Amino acid sequence: MGIEVGGLLGLIWLIIVIWAVVKVAKSSAGPVAKLLWILILLFFPLVGLIVWLLLGPKG
Template structure:
């Protein structure tokens, strides 16, 4: 049961990371800042997502 929950949690984090990266790509900030935001999200997935949600650039991706 524990490994199934961990797998589901990992998939949720992966989906959120992809969504955040797409939002960064679609935002109007310059390329250097986009690269830094994407690196932060990829290298520190959970912490990077939290920081991006609080201070990151927003694009036009909607679900």
């Protein structure tokens, strides 16, 4: 049972991170800012997502 729940939570987490990367890529921020946000999201998924939600580009 633990493997199925862990796998499902991992899949949900992956979808959330991919959604955040797509939102960053579509934002009106400059190319350097976009690249930095995407790298932060990819290398530090948990912390990066929290920081992006709090400080990331709005709109």
